[in-house]
Amino acid sequence: MHKTRDIEVVHAAVANILCPHKVVVSDSEPLSADALLHHAALPNVALIYLYYGTEVRVDVSQLGFFLLEFPLSGKATTYCGSDTVVFGPGGAVVAGPYQQFRTDWAVDCSKLLIKIESNALENYLSTLLGRRQIRALDFDLKIDMTAESSSALAMIVRWILQELEQRGSLLNTAPLAGEQYQRMLMWALLHSQPNNYSRELAAREAIQIPHYVSRVERYIQEHYREAISLEQLVELCNVSERTLLEGFKRYHDVSPMKLLKLTRLDYVHLALKEADPAHHNVTDIALAGGFSQLGKFSTEYKERFGESPSDTLKG
Secondary structure, eight states: OEEESOHHHHHHHHHHHSOOOEEEESSSSOOSSOEEEEEEEOSSEEEEEEEOSSOEEEEESOOSEEEEEEEEESOEEEEETTEEEEEOTTEEEEEOTTSOEEEEEOTTOEEEEEEEEHHHHHHHHHHHHTSOOSSOOOBOSEEETTSGGGHHHHHHHHHHHHHHHSTTOHHHHOHHHHHHHHHHHHHHHHHHSOBTTHHHHHHHHHSOOOHHHHHHHHHHHHHTTSOOOHHHHHHHHTSOHHHHHHHHHHHTSSOHHHHHHHHHHHHHHHHHHHSOTTTOOHHHHHHHTTOOOHHHHHHHHHHHHSSOHHHHHHO
């Protein structure tokens, strides 16, 4: 928890958690009250409570990630691309990674900010669609948190906050628990907030996906780092190999083992982008992602992402 009246201290801390940005205070006086900053992190999600205590304007040329803003008190005005939203408690916004972003804070404004890594959200979208996305994910900016359609998102945000407040929280001690909460948050955002994939997601949800396909999907998402065979997956869902393969072909257009490989590749891609090349290497990250044949991995990685793993690591 940071508590200070030095705007530069707050600016530096927020930049370290989120991204470089410009802060303009309404006047040259010290903050009228102690600014507060509290930060907690899941694997690909950061949660930040922020209060400046004075009127502030924040400018970012491009976020580079998805940002949700939830005012807990006071008013804010957010500009993203050509859209503008004035909102307070009961409202929220979700800004995308590719547009210019600006937000004005009233003197009494405090916010919960949720940063979601764009690769993580877009890879999860691809998993839900059963294919790679072909267009950049784009949400409507304004979220009405009082609407029935936003109830799942509101509930999950409350769950995460309550869990993080517990001293012995599993989110701080068990990485798998953090991944599960993170996945629920991304699912709720994608299904509750209108976006350019909403129709396709709704159509897919309307299809009755066989229980054995869903079970294998979940197992792969949770255990992709481990050695997994087709025989294991068949035994897991208690159907014949032919039934499992036909189900995946129909609903995913790929085999279970191909979905496993794509999931591993997406994990390694994200890990390489976030890793510091001075302290990490491709081999260790690939092995942690479930790959054992490194030559084959490099070929498949380049086919999927258009560059070598080492190029991704170098940035």
